[in-house]
Amino acid sequence: MKAHHLLQSVLLLGTLLFAHACTPTASFLAAPTSTPRAIFTPTPLLPTTMPTATSTPMPTPTSTATPIPTPDVTVAQNIARAGMAAIQARADDASLLCLRYEDTDADGAPEWVALFHQKTDPPRLSAFVLDADAVYPLEPAFPKAGTPDVGLGQYATCEIQVRDVNADGRPEIAIFGHADKNKTLLHLYVWEDDTYRRLGFFSGDAGVRFMDSDGDLEEEIWEGYREQGAPDLVWYVIHTWEEHTYGWTSDRWGWYFLDRPHPYPTHKPEYAVIAFYLALNDRDLPGAYNLLLPQNERTYETWAHGFATTVRVSVGSVHIIPGTETENGARVAAMVTSWDNEGGAIVGRLWNTEWRVSRTPAGWRLVNATVEMLEEWKATYWP
Numbered sequence: 001m002k003a004h005h006l007l008q009s010v011l012l013l014g015t016l017l018f019a020h021a022c023t024p025t026a027s028f029l030a031a032p033t034s035t036p037r038a039i040f041t042p043t044p045l046l047p048t049t050m051p052t053a054t055s056t057p058m059p060t061p062t063s064t065a066t067p068i069p070t071p072d073v074t075v076a077q078n079i080a081r082a083g084m085a086a087i088q089a090r091a092d093d094a095s096l097l098c099l100r101y102e103d104t105d106a107d108g109a110p111e112w113v114a115l116f117h118q119k120t121d122p123p124r125l126s127a128f129v130l131d132a133d134a135v136y137p138l139e140p141a142f143p144k145a146g147t148p149d150v151g152l153g154q155y156a157t158c159e160i161q162v163r164d165v166n167a168d169g170r171p172e173i174a175i176f177g178h179a180d181k182n183k184t185l186l187h188l189y190v191w192e193d194d195t196y197r198r199l200g201f202f203s204g205d206a207g208v209r210f211m212d213s214d215g216d217l218e219e220e221i222w223e224g225y226r227e228q229g230a231p232d233l234v235w236y237v238i239h240t241w242e243e244h245t246y247g248w249t250s251d252r253w254g255w256y257f258l259d260r261p262h263p264y265p266t267h268k269p270e271y272a273v274i275a276f277y278l279a280l281n282d283r284d285l286p287g288a289y290n291l292l293l294p295q296n297e298r299t300y301e302t303w304a305h306g307f308a309t310t311v312r313v314s315v316g317s318v319h320i321i322p323g324t325e326t327e328n329g330a331r332v333a334a335m336v337t338s339w340d341n342e343g344g345a346i347v348g349r350l351w352n353t354e355w356r357v358s359r360t361p362a363g364w365r366l367v368n369a370t371v372e373m374l375e376e377w378k379a380t381y382w383p
């Protein structure tokens with residue numbers, strides 16, 4: 001029994017030592033953020049002697065001396081130098097901002113992604129992929145009419161992501177840029193038919209970001225636009241990956257500034273409806289109630305009780321129904337998504353909503369609504 005324990009201990013010790021000795025050293029070749037500079041990580045030393053037991057003959061642990069390959073630092077340095085030299089040779093007078101050494105075409109071997117800043121007027125970001133001796137420029141989208149051509153961006157920055165952003169199994173190269181008037185740009189590329197195809201170009205003056213808005217674990221792309229008539233509001237256009245391209249699938253409203261209290265804009269019929277749902281989402285129930293006309297027959301307490309289980313509300317597709325606007329009244333349509341915690345389960349609902357709104361000296365107010373539930377689902381994952 002004693003001997004058995006000892007054997008177990010020795011084997012356990014051997015296993016621990018072995019496991020420790022075999023912990024893979026970081027492969028700088030595959031390091032995701034490689035600037036062309038190799039860092040040598042010393043390999044932990046193998047124990048030269050194993051503990052031996054005395055009394056009973058012990059089986060010799062055989063799992064000791066698998067030789068650990070010593071990383072060849074010279075090879076890595078040479079790769080880095082060659083990549084840097086090749087990239088600088090193509091840079092002309094542009095400044096190299098950053099380099100990534102990652103597998104951008106899913107063939108198992110890394111390529112160089114280089115991002116440059118050119119001192120043109122206006123200055124512009126450009127990028128290419130260096131794969132062995134082949135150079136693939138990442139072509140920027142044509143600028144929209146009336147806007148200057150800034151390539152991937154006007155200012156020097158290095159915001160590159162190499163990952164499968166649309167969950168189709170292939171990696172994308174995502175490059176963010178910035179330009180005048182607070183504009184953010186996002187270019188997306190994927191390796192396809194021997195070239196890097198531009199999958200999409202997105203821009204907005206209130207940011208562009210990846211975000212999973214519906215809880216399916218796939219990220220959508222959100223373009224944010226500030227609302228000219230109500231600078232506290234942002235209008236998000238949400239693009240979803242569908243088969244071969246990103247398409248505009250929905251929109252929603254949000255706050256541009258995060259600080260509170262939020263000033264609720266009510267100087268247009270649509271803004272009053274947007275403000276009402278943003279207030280609900282913020283759980284500012286008194287604020288939301290104040291946007292209802294007092295002739296609503298329910299007291300605040302009764303009304304507020306209806307939102308006891310609400311955890312999130314969002315609103316989009318807000319517009320005045322054509323032909324309904326008069327000087328003092330209008331009908332405003334909106335698509336509302338609500339999320340409620342019902343007995344521990346999160347239930348999402350999509351509502352087609354139509355509000356009758358009325359002008360008051362204090363701004364537009366919500367009088368009453370007709371709602372139609374279009375969809376109801378249980379959220380398996382809470383975004």
Ligand SMILES: [Ca+2]
Nearest residue numbers: 103105107109
């Ligand atoms: Ca590759």
Ligand SMILES: [Ca+2]
Nearest residue numbers: 164166168170
């Ligand atoms: Ca992909």
Ligand SMILES: [Ca+2]
Nearest residue numbers: 212214216218
């Ligand atoms: Ca999603």
